[in-house]
Amino acid sequence: MSIKSTSNDSPSFAEVYTAQRQAKARNEFLERVDFLIDWRPIRTFINKKLNKTAQAKGEATYDGVLMFKILLLEVWYNLSDRAVEERINDSISFGKFLGIDMEHVSPDHSTICRFRNALVEKELWDKLLSMINKQLKKHGIMEIKRGVLVDASIVDSPFSPDGSIRIEVADDREDHRSEEEKIKEQKYMATRCSGKPGVDKEGRWVKKGGKFRFGYKKHIATTDEGLIEGVITTSANVSDTREFVPLIDKIKLPKGVEVLADKGYTSKGNSEHLRQSELTDKIMKKAKRGQALSEEEKEFNRLISKTRSKVERTFGSIRRWFKGGRCRYKGLLKTHGQNILESICHNIKRAPTLIIQLAADTK
Secondary structure (H helix, E strand, O other), X not given: OOOOOOOXXXXXXXXXXXXXXXXXXXXXXXXXXXXXXXXXXXXHHHHHHHHHHHHHOOXXXXXXXXXXXXXXHHHHOOOOHHHHHHHHHHOHHHHHHHOOOOOOOOOOXXXXXXXXXXXXXXXXXXXXXXXXXXXXXXXXXXXXXXXXXXXXXXXXXXXXXXXXXXXXXXXXXXXXXXXXXXXXXXXXXXXXXXXXXXXXXXXXXXXXXXXXXXXXXXXXXXXXXXXXXXXXXXXXXXXXXXXXXXXXXXXXXXXXXXXXXXXXXXXXXXXXXXXXXXXXXEEOOOOEOOEOOOHHHHHHHHHHHHHHHHHHHHHHHHHHHHOOOEOOOOOHHHHHHHHHHHHHHHHHHHHHHHHHHHHHHOO
């Protein structure tokens, strides 16, 4: 903000009034975020990747951190592109967080949408999560103290085909369908989506708890404090077991780290991959047909379950804080971008509490 005084000796009424409003409009959470995160590497990365493309198309270019922060605000405060534009123009605390003074207005909603889509098209989301996590590690959190927790959750899409389901649908944990049934599903979806622009052509049905759900699935790995290290997004009918190895390889764990997961991930292939990667197998035991678990195996499962429950808290927090678990956009890549953005917002939101706990533990 730069409103000039009417004299050289005293501030104008507008300056005094605005300064008073700024003092009253403090947003402690957003101030803590600016303290936690060094935005300079984020700015360099985004501007380098996107500005040349925008200029080539003749579009107005905005600072990468400004636009990225707007997307964070949308998730933290559950705002649409139009709503966040209005809120920025009306909110002193938002303007301060974004570095926009009262003489300037917010980028319009269409610009915000194009920026988010550009991050998707350039496949920058995973790198942004990694960069933010690196910032948090400087504060002593995001460290893998004992191990990582692996789990998956369905992201429901409101853009499902209308009408009854006339195909064999995959179960949530494992897809036991034949190849013929999978081909029938592909043809069925192609027919149902044909000529219907409102349907998400990449979403799929899955059966969980006797109910049919349509959309995608996010597979995540978290620290033992529930902070998200990595995300893979698939259609909802992809089994959890199949994505275990790609997810473990994606987050590049140091040797010896424990990998905790429920019995839905039990397989010889997953255990063998952990052994070859020199990681500690903490996947819960699953009873074999005609062979019950031993008491030792049951106790092993109970111990894993106590720790693994923290990843369930992560899913619950995202649903409660950000109304997550529901697709805002159509398509696999855009949904993956949403999943990553919610993960970034979750990690940053939890960070101050964890830093305070860390300081108390070290006293």
